[in-house]
Amino acid sequence: MFEQLADLVASELSVSRATITRATHLQDDLGADSLDAVELIMSIEDKFEVSIPEDVASNLKTVGDIMNFLENNL
Numbered sequence: 001m002f003e004q005l006a007d008l009v010a011s012e013l014s015v016s017r018a019t020i021t022r023a024t025h026l027q028d029d030l031g032a033d034s035l036d037a038v039e040l041i042m043s044i045e046d047k048f049e050v051s052i053p054e055d056v057a058s059n060l061k062t063v064g065d066i067m068n069f070l071e072n073n074l
Contacts, residue, residue, distance in 0.1 A: 001048075001074075002067055008047055009063060012040045022064035050074060 002022070010017040013030050026032040032040065041057045044050070044066065050073055052060075060066050 001070060004047065005044070005063065005067060005070065008043055009040065009066075012036070012043050020063055022062065022067055024063045025061060026063070027061070044070075048074060 006017060006020040009015075009020055009024075009026075009030070013026075013032055013036060015030050019029070024030060026037060026040070037057070037060075041052055041060070045052055048070055050070065052069065056069065060069060
């Protein structure tokens with residue numbers, strides 16, 4: 001599942017796949033702004049067929065945070 005998520009993040013944020021780890025911070029490391037974050041969350045919801053509540057989405061700061069959510073909600 002991490003590989004799929006990392007590929008999606010790299011594609012959505014136009015960054016190298018090699019730069020993505022669980023510790024990668026979406027804003028600090030990848031330069032994602034609020035619009036990027038919303039688009040990324042929508043793409044994750046579509047790909048993994050999961051709904052991410054807005055209050056939860058606002059707390060997803062790293063790739064690891066997203067992985068933890070997916071692992072606990074799929």
